[in-house]
Amino acid sequence: MPRVVVDVMLKPEILDPQGQAVANALPTMGISGVESVRIGRRIELEFAERPDPDTVRELADKLLANPVIEDFRIRSEDPEEAVSSGS
Template sequence: MARVVVDVMPKPEILDPQGQAVANALPRLGFDGITAVRQGKHFELEVADDVDDATLAKIAETFLANPVIEDWTVRRVEA
């Protein structure tokens, strides 16, 4: 078994109102110096050893992310 992490982020050109709301809240909470926040999703998959990279890419592209509005990355990490 391996752990696979899929990160999904809104594309740079897509408005991210949730990230903006977080960014706008930080100065109110006394945290200065944060100029921008983008909010995405982080998936951790427990994956059998015979699942290849192409399959993982397909899972990310067709299901975990919507490529119209989101970019994604897949990486294998130490469990």
């Protein structure tokens, strides 16, 4: 079953209060050296058949992400592609 993953992140110029809260908590845990934390979300879509890339892009742009403040990245997690890609 073909799986597509859409990763959605705030654009770099948009403040990320969740990421800032995590970054501020790291020193209290004894973790240093982290300069920045950004929080996003991952959406997994499973299709009955291999989806049309343009359809998936439209879905991400119109429904899954707010293009004014967010960027998204689409990638396939199709098991058959993963085996054949060699990476």
